[in-house]
Amino acid sequence: MSAVSHSLEHGHHAHQPSGLMRWITTTNHKDIGSMYLIFSFIMFLSGGVMALTIRAELFAPGLQVVQPEFFNQLTTMHGLVMVFGAIMPAFVGFANWQIPLMIGASDMAFARMNNWSFWLLPPAALLLLGSFFVPGGATAAGWTLYAPLSVQMGMGMDLTIFAVHIMGISSIMGAINIVVTILNMRAPGMTLMKMPLFCWTWLITAYLLIAVMPVLAGAVTMILTDRHFGTSFFNAAGGGDPVLYQHVFWFFGHPEVYIMILPAFGIVSQVIPTFARKPLFGYASMVYATASIAILSFTVWAHHMFTTGLPAAGQLFFMYATMLIAVPTGVKVFNWVATMWRGSMTFETPMLFSVGFLFVFTMGGFTGLICAIAPIDIQLQDTYYVVAHFHYVLVAGSLFALFSGAYYWLPKWTGHMYDEKLGKIHFWCSIVFFNITFFPMHFLGLAGMPRRIPDYNPMFADFNLMASIGAFGFGFSQLIFLAVVVKCIRGGERAAAKPWEGAEGLEWTVPSPAPYHTFEEPPVVK
Amino acid sequence: MRHTTRPAISVAALLAALPASASDARYNLQTPVTGIAEQIHGMHSWMLVICLVIFVGVFGVMFWSVFKHRKSKGAVAAHFHENTTVEIAWTVIPVLILLGMAYPATKTVIAMKDTSNPDITIKATGYQWMWGYDYLKGEGEGVRFFSSMSTPREQIEGGAAKGAHYLLEVDNPVVVPVGKKIRILTTANDVIHAWWVPAFGVKQDAIPGFIRDTWFRADKEGVYRGNCAELCGKEHGFMPIEVRVVSAEQYAAWVAEQKKRMATQAQPAAPQASASTASAG
Numbered sequence: 001m002s003a004v005s006h007s008l009e010h011g012h013h014a015h016q017p018s019g020l021m022r023w024i025t026t027t028n029h030k031d032i033g034s035m036y037l038i039f040s041f042i043m044f045l046s047g048g049v050m051a052l053t054i055r056a057e058l059f060a061p062g063l064q065v066v067q068p069e070f071f072n073q074l075t076t077m078h079g080l081v082m083v084f085g086a087i088m089p090a091f092v093g094f095a096n097w098q099i100p101l102m103i104g105a106s107d108m109a110f111a112r113m114n115n116w117s118f119w120l121l122p123p124a125a126l127l128l129l130g131s132f133f134v135p136g137g138a139t140a141a142g143w144t145l146y147a148p149l150s151v152q153m154g155m156g157m158d159l160t161i162f163a164v165h166i167m168g169i170s171s172i173m174g175a176i177n178i179v180v181t182i183l184n185m186r187a188p189g190m191t192l193m194k195m196p197l198f199c200w201t202w203l204i205t206a207y208l209l210i211a212v213m214p215v216l217a218g219a220v221t222m223i224l225t226d227r228h229f230g231t232s233f234f235n236a237a238g239g240g241d242p243v244l245y246q247h248v249f250w251f252f253g254h255p256e257v258y259i260m261i262l263p264a265f266g267i268v269s270q271v272i273p274t275f276a277r278k279p280l281f282g283y284a285s286m287v288y289a290t291a292s293i294a295i296l297s298f299t300v301w302a303h304h305m306f307t308t309g310l311p312a313a314g315q316l317f318f319m320y321a322t323m324l325i326a327v328p329t330g331v332k333v334f335n336w337v338a339t340m341w342r343g344s345m346t347f348e349t350p351m352l353f354s355v356g357f358l359f360v361f362t363m364g365g366f367t368g369l370i371c372a373i374a375p376i377d378i379q380l381q382d383t384y385y386v387v388a389h390f391h392y393v394l395v396a397g398s399l400f401a402l403f404s405g406a407y408y409w410l411p412k413w414t415g416h417m418y419d420e421k422l423g424k425i426h427f428w429c430s431i432v433f434f435n436i437t438f439f440p441m442h443f444l445g446l447a448g449m450p451r452r453i454p455d456y457n458p459m460f461a462d463f464n465l466m467a468s469i470g471a472f473g474f475g476f477s478q479l480i481f482l483a484v485v486v487k488c489i490r491g492g493e494r495a496a497a498k499p500w501e502g503a504e505g506l507e508w509t510v511p512s513p514a515p516y517h518t519f520e521e522p523p524v525v526k
Numbered sequence: 527m528r529h530t531t532r533p534a535i536s537v538a539a540l541l542a543a544l545p546a547s548a549s550d551a552r553y554n555l556q557t558p559v560t561g562i563a564e565q566i567h568g569m570h571s572w573m574l575v576i577c578l579v580i581f582v583g584v585f586g587v588m589f590w591s592v593f594k595h596r597k598s599k600g601a602v603a604a605h606f607h608e609n610t611t612v613e614i615a616w617t618v619i620p621v622l623i624l625l626g627m628a629y630p631a632t633k634t635v636i637a638m639k640d641t642s643n644p645d646i647t648i649k650a651t652g653y654q655w656m657w658g659y660d661y662l663k664g665e666g667e668g669v670r671f672f673s674s675m676s677t678p679r680e681q682i683e684g685g686a687a688k689g690a691h692y693l694l695e696v697d698n699p700v701v702v703p704v705g706k707k708i709r710i711l712t713t714a715n716d717v718i719h720a721w722w723v724p725a726f727g728v729k730q731d732a733i734p735g736f737i738r739d740t741w742f743r744a745d746k747e748g749v750y751r752g753n754c755a756e757l758c759g760k761e762h763g764f765m766p767i768e769v770r771v772v773s774a775e776q777y778a779a780w781v782a783e784q785k786k787r788m789a790t791q792a793q794p795a796a797p798q799a800s801a802s803t804a805s806a807g
């Protein structure tokens with residue numbers, strides 16, 4: 001603890017601008033982590049408003065709220081904002097706050113670059129959201145930005161391309177920072193295989209980011225030059241191929257799916273052992289499973305393209321490779337259940353969200369396995385079944401894990417306990433409304449309702465009505481989270497250094513709230 | 527393959543206790559009318575059963591633990607954190623289950639890809655936002671027409687009651703004879719579309735500048751409806767597909783009628799002109 005009091009003192013002496021300049025110039029991992037988290041929550045609410053507008057239009061058959069053109073802009077921007085604005089930055093926020101605390105480092109390896117990787121995001125977000133207001137509106141080509149439709153779009157598309165470039169640079173810098181921090185700045189004695197699993201999952205995720213963000217940048221740059229500079233990468237009349245775009249995009253896009261879920265696995269792997277008061281089952285196999293998922297994720301991209309007319313051999317290869325991912329994913333689920341088995345469990349909000357994650361994410365895993373079967377996928381591709389599937393893994397998966405982590409570490413971040421009762425209400429509202437929203441979508445997709453349509457046949461009306469009601473319930477439930485966090489920052493019961501009885505790890509050895517500077521002298525891990 | 531999946535289908539139906547009638551697929555894939563769609567339907571039911579069994583197994587254990595191994599019930603935490611035997615078992619068993627799933631799927635993939643020896647070949651061209659059809663080979667060769675949604679605008683905007691086939695009806699449906707192998711070539715004029723008829727188990731992207739193909743053999747006469755399945759711009763939700771499967775005699779009569787129409791009429795309307803009316807309408 002002497003290291004900590006020393007660092008407190010140091011913090012008071014540091015020369016620091018105050019007010020807005022503090023936040024603009026900060027190189028402190030905790031400040032930057034907080035900014036990432038706040039930014040991602042704002043984007044989450046923006047993307048949520050778009051989702052609710054979509055669900056309002058789909059409340060009943062017929063066109064009532066928006067016109068088809070604007071509807072397509074909403075589905076596109078909802079996807080882009082949630083993926084690049086909400087989920088990814090939220091995980092980077094967790095990485096910033098927690099990785100130095102968990103490995104006993106004083107800060108991130110490249111503190112100035114860290115500042116820059118955050119401050120690239122607000123301009124990118126402004127470009128994305130601002131594109132609604134340019135002539136022609138935002139891009140309406142779907143978040144996948146398939147050519148040649150994206151080549152047809154107005155200038156909103158150019159703004160999106162630019163935004164994707166900026167966010168990509170930000171992600172790459174953030175990822176390099178995380179890799180270097182983890183590999184070089186671990187406290188003495190903390191070998192890689194002693195590292196908390198959250199750090200492992202982020203280390204692997206960071207490599208994925210470095211590998212695939214440049215691929216996305218390449219794909220959108222080719223669209224840009226097709227649009228404005230006379231190239232024909234994706235235009236058959238000029239010797240190009242529209243399907244090439246899909247290959248390049250999904251070579252990025254499938255690892256991207258794991259970029260959004262591996263850190264979630266990491267959070268859940270911290271939370272479940274804490275509240276089961278029992279060490280994580282199969283730590284080593286968790287690490288290997290994470291690594292195999294990451295490697296396999298490079299070999300499955302064309303399972304998004306089974307309807308493009310791949311040759312039989314291609315369909316079979318991508319089908320087998322995709323099915324194989326079920327194995328390491330299954331190992332993880334079994335490990336979490338085995339961790340809970342014969343534990344001594346309590347169910348505070350972080351644990352509720354982790355168990356909720358496990359239950360609902362696994363349902364998304366099953367529909368993923370069903371979609372892996374090429375002939376079935378050909379029926380379900382681009383239907384509401386797929387919409388249900390990826391919301392089960394992205395909302396009930398990534399988002400629930402983020403909530404779990406937020407409740408878990410809020411006492412460390414703010415120094416106060418959050419309101420447990422409100423937290424539990426937030427969980428139960430979220431999981432109930434989530435299922436009311438997305439479960440019926442499986443039936444819609446099976447029965448033949450395509451995705452990305454503003455209007456539908458009345459035979460789909462009742463399930464759409466249900467989904468819309470659920471969506472509004474889910475959306476408003478998230479305001480409870482906002483209330484909990486605001487309340488927790490303002491005050492509340494003082495949190496101990498280790499507020500959770502079963503918690504283990506270096507982050508719980510520093511006081512709550514974590515002092516501005518921690519581990520200036522590295523702790524020793526035995 | 528068939529006799530292995532049949533019991534599975536009935537088990538699935540029993541387990542889920544689905545109230546859907548055979549014709550009204552509210553909770554499942556649409557009633558199949560081709561061999562391929564039937565295989566897909568069977569495979570899906572079969573996988574649903576396997577997933578359900580695993581689900582009940584895994585979450586049975588989890589919820590047992592959630593209710594029994596609580597601190598409030600005096601549970602004391604055990605300390606085990608690995609078990610090689612168990613870990614190998616739950617890696618190997620899933621692999622075996624996956625192999626069982628991959629085998630029928632492989633056979634279906636190969637069958638779906640076999641577009642050889644068709645009785646009739648039809649080219650479907652996607653336009654923003656309608657379909658064009660050319661009967662290229664077989665009975666009806668030379669027939670060509672455009673097919674756009676026929677649902678009136680008032681129904682969409684709420685000025686009129688919605689019909690039963692709201693958004694799934696067209697002015698000129700595709701007509702094919704029952705029991706014949708129909709090969710569909712797909713391409714597009716502008717952006718990527720996808721030709722999808724769920725009851726046939728057919729969905730094939732229509733890619734501008736390229737030709738792809740797929741096939742079906744409908745076993746039952748009737749009208750089957752589908753949609754464009756690839757986002758293709760603002761009227762994407764309004765370019766349905768309607769296929770009428772008729773008897774050989776009715777088909778011959780239809781072909782004769784189409785030939786007469788084409789002889790008396792000039793060429794069908796240029797796609798651009800029709801496309802603009804479609805988007806205005």
Ligand SMILES: [Cu+2]
Binds near residue numbers: 718720754758765
């Ligand atoms: Cu289309």
